[in-house]
Amino acid sequence: MPSKFFFCIVAVICASYLEVSAVSLIYGYLNPADVVIGSEFVHGKAEGVFHSIFKKTVKFPQEGKQNDVPITGIHVMDLGRPNNIAYNFLRDGGPGKTYATIEVMSQKDKPVNMKIIFYGLHAPNSTSHSTS
Secondary structure, eight states: OOOHHHHHHHHHHHHHHHHHSOEEEEEEOOOTTEEEEEEEEEEEEOOSSTTOOOEEEEEESOTTOOOOSOEEEEEEEEOSOGGGOOEEEEEEEOTTSSOEEEEEEOOTTOEEEEEEEEEEEOOTTOOOOOOO
16 A cells, blocks of 8 residues: 555645646736736647747737726736746736737747736726616
């Protein structure tokens, strides 16, 4: 029968794998009063010649839309595997502003699978739609 030490070693290895299997980054600060004001999935793969990269610029709000709620935080979740973590850079706007531009870039010859969630404070004077 395996010892407790063996199970502890296996648990540590599993926890270490789970720790590095996804990357999460927050720009700004998130608190319980924040609500989701926008989100976007970014997925794609590098195509073309050897050592190509996938690159996409994510803008919030999307073209043709308007946002009047200041951004309090941006949560970027890389859902890729440990060997294909993508890069992201906040290029413009962000927390305290009503807009943001994030550049997403893959590693060479690797895919991107990322979710970006924008948070803001719920406006206290917004109208609620209730049905009676």
